[in-house]
Amino acid sequence: MSANPKHVWLHWPLICVLMLIGHSAVAEVYTYIDAEGNRVFTDQPHKNAKKVDIAPSNQIRSAPKKPSQASSAKPKPGPLFHYQLLRILAPEPDSTIRDIQGNLIVTVTNDPELQPGHVYRLLLDGKVYGDAGRSPVFPLTNIDRGTHLLSIEIVDQYGRVAERTPNQPFHMMRISLAQKRLANPCKNEEYGVRPECPIKDKPPEESSILPFF
Known part of the structure; x- marks a missing residue:
């Protein structure tokens, strides 16, 4: 239609x-x-x-919204939390570590307990070693011979250092198996137990039966 x-x-x-x-x-x-x-x-x-004659439009154009300062602003960190105690338990200060591969375990303690958002950070000779974390145990591997300095930091969620221990020296001695065996001779029951005392080097046991003539 x-x-x-x-x-x-x-x-x-x-x-x-x-x-x-x-x-x-x-x-x-x-x-x-x-x-x-x-x-x-x-x-x-x-x-x-x-x-x-045309009537004026009643449409109101809203002004562009400015970004909210409250939403864009980052939360400000509060006062820095401090610990009453932070120290390295092992190794002890000025101790000597004897390990063929240059390995050792570092352990720390603090009081009060580690706060939420805080992590431990280990420094070896003034440089950060490994990743920061909440474990108080740090395995160190292949450390060179000689004297080294250890320090532990507690870092908060804003990257601020809440506490830090003084530099603590230790001495790494990477001796050979022969040197370890010479310094501490192997006993019969230690063969096959200590790395420097392999079972193949175990001397034959003397017979208690006297030879018959």
């Missing part, structure tokens, strides 16, 4: 007005009757055209 042409022409002026308004918020609109009897709307002045 085709649309009624008169019905279409009745709505055409309204459509034109809306298009002109949307085209420019400040443009002036004029209307007139053309030679064929049709009403025309235009934004250009025309002979015998009348100006159309």
Whole structure:
């Protein structure tokens, strides 16, 4: 079913007005009757055209929201927590470690207990050794011969050092198996137990039976 042409022409002026308004918020609109009897709307002045009054728009443009300072600001750290005690239990200060592979275990203690978000960090000769963590036990491997300095730090969640022990010296001696066996001779029951006392080096046991002549 085709649309009624008169019905279409009745709505055409309204459509034109809306298009002109949307085209420019400040443009002036004029209307007139053309030679064929049709009403025309235009934004250009025309002979015998009348100006159309347009009501101001009630649309309110909101100002762009500024980012909230509270949401973008990082939480400020509180007062730094301090421990009453932090010290290295092992090795003891100025102790000598004898290990062929240069390995040792470092253990620490503190009071009060480690706080949430805090971690231990070990320093060997003034440099961070390994990863920081909440375990108070640090295995060290392949440490060079000579004297070294140990220190332990407790670091909070903001990277601040809450406590640190003084540098504590120890001496690493990486002696050979032969040197260890020479310094501490092997006993019969230690063969196959101590690394420097392999079972193959165990001397044969003397027989208690006297030879018969």
